[in-house]
Structures are given as structure tokens and as C-alpha cells.
Amino acid sequence: MAAEGRCDVLRGTPRGDSAPIARSQRGRGRGASAGWAELESRGTELIRRTGCVDFGQTRDPENLSRLMTEVGIEHALLTAEEAAERWPGIRTNGPAMWHASAGVIDAQTTVRTMVDAAVELGAALFTGFTVASVTRSGAGFTVTATADSTAAVSVVNASHVIVAAGGFLPGLLGELSLPSGFLAALPTFEVRQEMAFHFPYANPDEAMDWP
Ligand SMILES: Cc1cc2nc3c(=O)[nH]c(=O)nc-3n(C[C@H](O)[C@H](O)[C@H](O)COP(=O)(O)OP(=O)(O)OC[C@H]3O[C@@H](n4cnc5c(N)ncnc54)[C@H](O)[C@@H]3O)c2cc1C
Known part of the structure; x- marks a missing residue:
């Protein structure tokens, strides 16, 4: 958990295309949802359920959709035309997958909430x-x-x-x-550089209403 950052992306999307991966995600997904709900029941909203759109060759939305169906995660596979109609600001150049229960985690608050819960249960911090x-x-x-x-x-x-x-x-x-x-x-560890860039909103007043 990137404890210092304010946002991480939560998604139930299985990766890869093998059945064992899909099967292992099924149990994990259910357990994770219950865990997040229990954590949020402490009174702090930790996940903003914005939903998530997957598109492009790398994401392979059709394959993702197949895996999501296999593990029972609600989603919708849209054609390029349907996607363009729904999100005029995005050009998907192909099918797109909409995953409604994905969202943005407040990573910092989440880590603090987890630590508080551990301390309440007797952990020494x-x-x-x-x-x-x-x-x-x-x-x-x-x-x-x-x-x-x-x-x-x-x-x-x-x-x-x-x-x-x-x-x-x-x-x-x-x-x-x-x-x-x-x-x-142990295998050799290779730490790679990752560049994250967040584009500023063209119109910050409308940012929370989109998509
Ligand atoms: C730019 C970026 C964006 C990301 N976006 C996402 C995302 O959208 N969704 C997602 O799911 N994941 C995302 N990740 C990955 C996610 O942040 C990591 O998988 C996660 O933080 C790993 O958690 P961790 O607890 O294993 O390690 P870390 O979060 O790295 O925690 C390790 C901790 O150990 C502490 N530590 C290190 N050495 C010592 C020591 N000697 N003594 C005491 N403490 C020590 C560090 O200070 C740190 O707090 C992103 C990562 C990066 C870098």
C-alpha cells in the first residue's frame, strides 16, 4: 500500500489468461470485498467507487471480460461505438470493458485505519x-x-x-x-523506475462529475 500517496486504484480485474489465475482470484476477490467493507464500517470511507474502463490492445478487454465472467465480477463489454457514445472524451479504438465496482483507494487513510485497528486489537506500534x-x-x-x-x-x-x-x-x-x-x-531483485503523471483537469469544477 503506497501509504504516503492519496490514491491507489482498486480493481477486481484478474490478470493473465489462465484458469488457475482466474480461480485463485475468485476466492481472493470475495475475501477482499468483505475485508474492505469491514474496514470501512469503522466509519471512514476508504474507496471512492468511480468505476473503471479498460481498453486498448494491452488491456485486451475481451479477454478481461471473459475472466471477469469466470470469476463472477459484474462488468460490461461495450463495442467501440457504445463506448464512444457513453464516454465522448475517450477514443477506445475497439471494445471497452466497464467495471463498475472498481474505484480509487485513499491509500494513506487506509494504512492509518488498518494500523489503528491493529492497535485497538492490542498491537504495540x-x-x-x-x-x-x-x-x-x-x-x-x-x-x-x-x-x-x-x-x-x-x-x-x-x-x-x-x-x-x-x-x-x-x-x-x-x-x-x-x-x-x-x-x-532467492531470485535477483530488479527495481525498475516507474513514472506516474496525473494530467490536470481542464475544468476542475466538473472533474468530480466525470465519467
Ligand atoms: C507510482 C506507483 C503507483 C502505484 N499504483 C498502484 C495502484 O494504482 N494500485 C495498486 O494496487 N498498487 C499500486 N502500486 C503498487 C503498490 O503501491 C505496492 O504494491 C504496495 O505499496 C506494496 O506494499 P508493501 O506493503 O509490500 O510495500 P511498501 O508500500 O513499499 O511498504 C514498505 C514499507 O517498509 C518500510 N521500510 C523499508 N525499509 C524499512 C526498514 N529498514 N525499517 C522499517 N521500515 C522499513 C518503508 O518505509 C515502507 O513504508 C503503485 C506503486 C507505485 C510506485
Whole structure:
């Protein structure tokens, strides 16, 4: 979850074209919807259900539609003419798939809501704790913070450790006391640059009414 950003895109779209992928998405989709509903029931809207249009060769809307049907996600496959009529501002040059329950997630609020829920359930939260190392100690682990961490504690003992460092993982891997065989078996990490650009609205007053 891009915790610092305000928006991420939520979509139930399965990727690829294999049946196993579609099947695995079926269970995941149902579970995810219930989870999001439970999180939002805490009183904060986290997803703005804008819907989503898929079109173009890369997205392959016809194949996506087939997969969506297979996993039971409501959607509509439109011809280029129907799409042009519905969204005059978009030229799809082919069929388009409309997925009504897709939306935009407020990523930052979502992460905070999840963290608040965990704390309410008894989790201890340490912010400003940059992990320097995780070492085995007895039956558990000792997690040590870097010297420049601002957290109130610099060492945490835990019976289990889950590392969720995202793209930062390669920098930490050597400090996690992992068996050399495990490290050797890991594939090489390749972090690529991604450029995101949001075009300004031509008319901001009407932006919320479109599409
Ligand atoms: C520009 C951009 C746009 C995206 N758009 C979408 C989208 O529209 N929809 C979508 O579903 N996904 C999107 N993604 C992907 C999504 O953001 C990631 O898949 C998601 O953030 C991964 O979550 P994560 O928790 O695994 O890792 P991250 O979100 O990267 O979290 C890792 C965390 O670990 C912390 N950390 C790292 N090292 C340490 C350490 N030593 N000690 C303590 N903490 C540490 C980091 O500060 C960070 O907070 C986008 C990504 C990018 C970059």
C-alpha cells in the first residue's frame, strides 16, 4: 500500500489468461470485498467507487471480460461505438470493458485505519523505527533499530517477525539472519523506475462529475 500517496486504484480485474489465475482470484476477490467493507464500517470511507474502463490492445478487454465472467465480477463489454457514445472524451479504438465496482483507494487513510485497528486489537506500534537487523535469540528474534531511529525503543523482542519492506527488501536481506541456502535460492531483485503523471483537469469544477 503506497501509504504516503492519496490514491491507489482498486480493481477486481484478474490478470493473465489462465484458469488457475482466474480461480485463485475468485476466492481472493470475495475475501477482499468483505475485508474492505469491514474496514470501512469503522466509519471512514476508504474507496471512492468511480468505476473503471479498460481498453486498448494491452488491456485486451475481451479477454478481461471473459475472466471477469469466470470469476463472477459484474462488468460490461461495450463495442467501440457504445463506448464512444457513453464516454465522448475517450477514443477506445475497439471494445471497452466497464467495471463498475472498481474505484480509487485513499491509500494513506487506509494504512492509518488498518494500523489503528491493529492497535485497538492490542498491537504495540513503534513509529520512527528503522530496522537495522533481525537476529535469532532463543526461540524468537531480536529486532534492532538503526542509530538514527526516533522511536522510543531501539530493540524489540518478538516470537515471530514478518518483514514487509516492499522494494526496500534487498537492502535489508543481509541483516535478517536468513540461512545462506535460502538467500542463494532467492531470485535477483530488479527495481525498475516507474513514472506516474496525473494530467490536470481542464475544468476542475466538473472533474468530480466525470465519467
Ligand atoms: C507510482 C506507483 C503507483 C502505484 N499504483 C498502484 C495502484 O494504482 N494500485 C495498486 O494496487 N498498487 C499500486 N502500486 C503498487 C503498490 O503501491 C505496492 O504494491 C504496495 O505499496 C506494496 O506494499 P508493501 O506493503 O509490500 O510495500 P511498501 O508500500 O513499499 O511498504 C514498505 C514499507 O517498509 C518500510 N521500510 C523499508 N525499509 C524499512 C526498514 N529498514 N525499517 C522499517 N521500515 C522499513 C518503508 O518505509 C515502507 O513504508 C503503485 C506503486 C507505485 C510506485
